[in-house]
Amino acid sequence: MHERSRLLADESIGKLLFKLSAPATIGMLVQALYNLVDTVFVGQALGENSVQGIAGIAVAFPIMMIVMSIALAIGIGGSSIISRSLGERNIDRAENVMGNVLSLVLITSAVICIAGSIFITPILRLFGATDTILPYATEYLSVILYGAIFFMFALAMNNVVRAEGNAKVAMYTMLVSALVNIILDPFFIFNSGYIEFNFLADKLGIVIEPLYMYGFGLGVKGAAIATVLAQVTGALFIVWYFASGNSSLRFHTKNLMPKWDIARESISIGMGPLARNASSSLMVIVLNNVLLVYGGGDVAIAVFGVVNRLFMFTFMPMYGIVQGLQPIVGFNYGAKNFTRVIESVKLSMFVTTTMAILGFILLLVFPEQLFSIFTTDQQLISSGKYATRIMVMALPLVGFQVVGASLYQAIGKARPSFLLAMSRQLLFLIPLVIILPHFFQLTGVWMAFPLSDSLAFLLTLVMVIKEFKILTIMGENIKSS
Template identity: 35%
Template sequence: MRYKKEVSAEERHLMMTTHPVGGLILKMSLPTISTMLVNSLYNMVDTYFVSKISISASAAVGIVFPLFAIIQALSMMFALGGGSFIARKLGEGDVDTANRTLSTSFILSIICGSVIGIFSIIFLKPLMIFLGATPTSLEYASQYAFWVIIATPFFSASFVLNNCIRQEGSANLAMFGMMIGTVINLILDPILIFTFNLGIIGAAVATSISQIVSCMILFVAVLRGKSVTKIKISLFTPSKEILGEIFRIGAPAFFRQGLHSISAIMLNNAASVYGDIALGSMSIVNKLMGVIFTVLMGFGHGFQPVCGYNYGAKKYSRIIKAFSFSMKVCIAAILLLGTAGYIFAPQIVSLFRSDNPEIIRIGTAIMRANFIVLPLVAFTTVSNMMFQSCGQPVQAAVIALSRNGICLIPMVLLLPRLFQLQGVIYAQPAADILTFLITVPMSVHILKQFLNTPDDTVFSVASKIGSKSKI
């Protein structure tokens, strides 16, 4: 399939800063939502296949999750930090710095992904035990982790490419790369798990192959000039400005995911007291929750480039309109999906393990506890993306660290001690409520600042792009 370059940098800037924000956000978000929904479908199908192997295999996937949350944390730092800077620089018309930022983020992600992968393989089994593996799930977890870790550099690079390309406004190209990888995963999963009788190793190998293919598709597309920005080794520029912006904006995402990983490890260890059934239930529900978060995150990803471009162009009134539109659509969608999930939770969980009443009971409780606070999560997520896109690292860090650390870790430590398994189930929803209460005043404050600041009506980007786009 040939993918055509959509528009020039100047045309992209004009579109992002003048076209109606609602249409822009939908144009940016719908391809991402579609792709992520397919990816969520894969995750559910993968979980379904793995659950048919054994309850311990389902538990193993949940045990390995915190490790990949750490890998994703580093990837997100380069992806979100670099992507935010790219969007703002394109908004200012500085294409050269945008190119250098993409090249630097891409290369650094490969280096970091390789280092993490090597150390994880060396200390694999002790790491699985630390992550909460039980004696019955340890072998499954080790097998699954080993084969997925092999593709860590490609996963990290693909994550960076996908996010940075989307931030520049090339949502369709980002969608194409992710979609191909997901389709390959869906095809290979049943073939490797059942036809070749590889079990959980087959699921891991399918995931690794899909990540490698997705990365290569995006990389080749960028090399051939199908995106606005470029990647060249000569553009690798670990300068103070670029690294400073990557870490300044990406650090909140890194700490958020890092703390999320720590919290997941703590939850796994708390749940492991109740055996593989509790761990397996959490693993199944986490994948189901991914469908809901797909809509939320996909729409937020459409909001981010619109927000970043207009912040760079000093079009503050458009940021307010974009935020309002995104919030209304996200909350409406979450209410619809969340209500359906809450009502039909037992039936949904039983699709995975209809032969085990305990998994259905525990899984239903986990689903309902998390679904009831989803509208609050929608508000905090869109707010966090606004702060990231506008270069506001402190506020972004506070929100990110609250949901996945500052509020969650105390809940994980306290609630299971007081309420046993019920405490494990309600730790995340309790943290979501506290995070919402922290987010509201910060969001109101910055929106008031935008409201009281006039737009820059004389900003012109044409000459800047013409002078800075040559490499």
């Protein structure tokens, strides 16, 4: 048995979850950080136009998330099959799935780039871009679409790397791309000249001297270029990993030929995260258009854009735990070791709930300070402080829901995974965003978030309890046979 497979089968759950989750969590945190940095630099570079610039990225970002979610659906679905195949010691099938993941990425990224470029303006209008926001959103998204293949390749193949238990390489991929993005951002966004960092100095209580920097002064478009170049770097790192022979899986060109059974199973399993992200994008369409009516337009959209970034920074560590959890659950489910499946899920729920509570405290206590890092616009800061404190009220419940949905992805149960993934956004949040503003105006929009989190938690709780009972019975049957 390969060393990584032995660890998935025999290592203590606590140590194993830490080994696999810590790199993923660090990588996800850095990814969230560079998404924050993009918005911070754009907000500071555009000055009096910071609201429109931030709102432009906020409108374009959900479309970028759809591209990423398709890649994640392919990667997570494929990695679930790969983990179970490795647990069954079926290397040929695992390698066949890896080849099909790559071919699916190449096909879908080409379609997305062409279709997105043709229909970019109506798509952005649909997502709530006003006349003042549209130029900034177009600048950002037009560049991102051309880099779709690199985004999708890096995300999908990173999940394949995790499926074989090599979490450190997946972490290095995210670290490399994130660091490249953070380094390139100021060069592409700012003009040449002295750059003041007062917005950081005021918060940190230190003196930061102005720094002379040679820059291209591309603003929002510069942020997108830096992001694409960062993803190119990440994709090249993954290519090096597989070409170097460090992977337990081998690439064979014959496996690039798409196979319907593999594609169908991968996509059906990956429909959970795809539904979650797609429903999130649908939610943005609804929410931005509701904000145009009840929130007055650009400022309210920018508020949600910043809060969304802050939420991502809170959620990303939880997704890091989930990424470490999935190969453990998938491998041991394939090996019919159901006790380890339950033990690893329970531990992950405890860890993610702790993370959610810490995020809740941070966002509840310091919303004004966090918003002021992005902009000096006092209306945006004041509105953001009020909205954030409402939206985070049920945040401590999110950790449980995230792990519960990932359980079904890892064991290959597509329907319950799909249901839980879409429950928060599609079943609960969107209807509440439409209904509540009729009674509470703009406050109703922000109230929809904690209410939907609470309802999604209750649904997940019922389903997970039922699944634990099934796993326990299956484990007892194996012991008695």
